[in-house]
Amino acid sequence: MTTLSDLFWQAPLNDMKQGYIYQPENDEYVCLICGERFVNGLIYENGEQLYEAKKYVTIHITQAHQSMFHFLLNLDKKMTGLTDHQKSILELFYAGASDQDAAKTLNTGSASTIRNHRFSLRERQKQAKVFLAVMELLGEHTPKKQTFVAIPASAKQVDERFAITEQENAKILATHFKQGLNGPLDSYPLKEKKRVAIIRHLATLFAVNKTYNEKEVNAILKPIYEDYVLLRRHLIDYGFMDRTLDGSSYWVKV
Incomplete structure (x- = not known):
């Protein structure tokens, strides 16, 4: 299973989609996939072209990781919740395949089957948005703090x-x-x-x-x-x- 850094999990959704995050304290752009850093103000060479750090980190993601879409899509099922079949359908959608072309590629029989998959995936997207909102509200909520009685410093086993x-x-x-x-x-x-x-x-x-x-x-x-x-x-x-x-x-x- 791919091991992802805390930086990846702490990144806002928009930063996760673009694949990098800007750290103002270091004035660096950091790839969320591999952690490679690109210092703002330095010039990076790619072939015969020169790029500033912000542009070069996007080139790095394409060259080293194909795209954030493909990287995220191919994470372990425990992280994505997607079956291999669903991943294949999403990859075809990303490539621009029509429902009919996708059905033919996957040998599923008909375009209507693919349309049903599109509908199901959109429903999951709605559910994910609601769940994300719920979790963010939970994180922002400050419940009444419970006060615990003191634990003796000399306790042999605190559990x-x-x-x-x-x-x-x-x-x-x-x-x-x-x-x-x-x-x-x-x-x-x-x-x-x-x-x-x-x-x-x-x-x-x-x-x-x-x-x-x-x-x-x-x-x-x-x-x-x-x-x-x-x-x-x-x-x-x-x-x-x-x-x-x-x-x-x-x-x-x-």
């Missing part, structure tokens, strides 16, 4: 478990702390994303810059949930607290 919005966080805590955030914990869910929200809250029950022994940690967690040992372990596993190797000291990570 989707920590992607919790403030609204999600509040809902999880309200569901599992029905008697209030001071406890007890009504249930400890299996879903890790919900566990992270709960453990994040439990970490706030411990003072920052204070060292606790295991007995003190247990004393805080016991009223919260019967399996306080699991909560204590998850405070460590999810990166909200740390401890010494012998488990004699615990502290909140900041």
